Amino acid sequence: MVRIHRLSAHLRRRFGERVQKIPLDAGFSCPNRDGTLSREGCVFCNPAGSGSGLLERGLSIREQWDFWRDIHVEKHHLSLFTAYLQSYSNTHGPAARLAQVLDELRGLPGLTCLAIGTRPDCLDAEKLDLLARSRERLGLAEVFLELGLQSANDATLAHINRGHDAAAFAGAARAAAERGLTVVAHVMAGLPTRDGREGLAELLDTVAFVNALPVGGVKFHNVYVCRGTRLARWYESGRYVPPTLAEYLRWLGESIMRLDPRVVIHRLNGNPASGELLAPDWAGNMRRMHNAVRDYFEAEDIWQGKLNGAESGPPDWFGPEVGDKA
Numbered sequence: 087m088v089r090i091h092r093l094s095a096h097l098r099r100r101f102g103e104r105v106q107k108i109p110l111d112a113g114f115s116c117p118n119r120d121g122t123l124s125r126e127g128c129v130f131c132n133p134a135g136s137g138s139g140l141l142e143r144g145l146s147i148r149e150q151w152d153f154w155r156d157i158h159v160e161k162h163h164l165s166l167f168t169a170y171l172q173s174y175s176n177t178h179g180p181a182a183r184l185a186q187v188l189d190e191l192r193g194l195p196g197l198t199c200l201a202i203g204t205r206p207d208c209l210d211a212e213k214l215d216l217l218a219r220s221r222e223r224l225g226l227a228e229v230f231l232e233l234g235l236q237s238a239n240d241a242t243l244a245h246i247n248r249g250h251d252a253a254a255f256a257g258a259a260r261a262a263a264e265r266g267l268t269v270v271a272h273v274m275a276g277l278p279t280r281d282g283r284e285g286l287a288e289l290l291d292t293v294a295f296v297n298a299l300p301v302g303g304v305k306f307h308n309v310y311v312c313r314g315t316r317l318a319r320w321y322e323s324g325r326y327v328p329p330t331l332a333e334y335l336r337w338l339g340e341s342i343m344r345l346d347p348r349v350v351i352h353r354l355n356g357n358p359a360s361g362e363l364l365a366p367d368w369a370g371n372m373r374r375m376h377n378a379v380r381d382y383f384e385a386e387d388i389w390q391g392k393l394n395g396a397e398s399g400p401p402d403w404f405g406p407e408v409g410d411k412a
């Protein structure tokens with residue numbers, strides 16, 4: 087049984103074949119790192135863990151694209167790709183800088199979709215219009231605007247030094263959706279709070295917040311502790327304890343059952359970069375994690391929307407099972 091509405095199935099249904107993401111580093115920074123808002127960053131953020139490293143080696147966007155594309159063409163015979171501007175906040179800075187980066191995407195062979203990660207407070211009408219126009223100018227089938235929300239609770243957002251509130255996310259999501267962009271919300275489970283950490287109740291509040299907005303996709307992340315972060319200091323002093331695997335599976339299952347079945351799931355867990363993980367151990371084993379989620383959903387008979395619009399069973403559009411990672 088296909089239990090969730092995965093990105094891989096969404097894309098395969100639309101294009102008839104797999105669409106592979108290619109990470110591109112355009113050299114953007116983050117207002118929460120460069121001093122615009124703060125120099126501390128979000129408490130969990132490891133700036134060293136962001137990016138592919140190809141930009142530091144002097145590769146242009148086109149050269150980064152060719153590097154990854156050649157691998158995928160040779161190894162897997164793929165032909166369709168999503169340009170993924172992932173590192174930091176890719177709409178931070180002047181609109182002209184964003185326009186220049188979008189121009190660099192023009193003519194990339196196999197370019198089919200764009201995914202661009204950013205913060206809701208790094209968007210204005212001019213930048214959103216640029217992104218909306220890029221669909222036609224670059225011949226893109228879909229533009230995924232990946233927006234960090236993390237939590238719908240403003241006290242948590244302040245505690246993690248996020249630098250924006252939940253209303254900023256809601257405003258950006260509405261403005262983006264009005265322009266035909268597909269908003270993908272990033273949500274984190276187990277964030278630190280003044281009293282300890284968020285749990286199931288707070289995560290379900292965040293899912294309800296997302297369900298009420300024009301959001302087309304979600305990335306779920308379990309909070310893990312990266313070396314060199316403020317969260318690492320809190321962990322080492324006993325002030326923060328990350329969720330156990332059993333807790334995360336339960337929270338994820340309850341969230342998935344309440345998530346609108348039309349929303350596409352892009353990710354079910356965080357994925358630490360090599361060498362950055364301090365705790366918990368289980369967060370670093372992706373195969374074990376994926377198997378644990380599959381087994382838990384089977385055992386508990388969980389599917390997306392079971393308690394929210396898909397009570398009679400997983401809708402047809404969740405399939406076919408394609409075996410790709412979301």
Ligand code: SF4
Binds near residue numbers: 119126127128175205
């Ligand atoms: S917004 Fe993103 S890049 Fe910036 S500090 Fe937070 S997690 Fe790091």
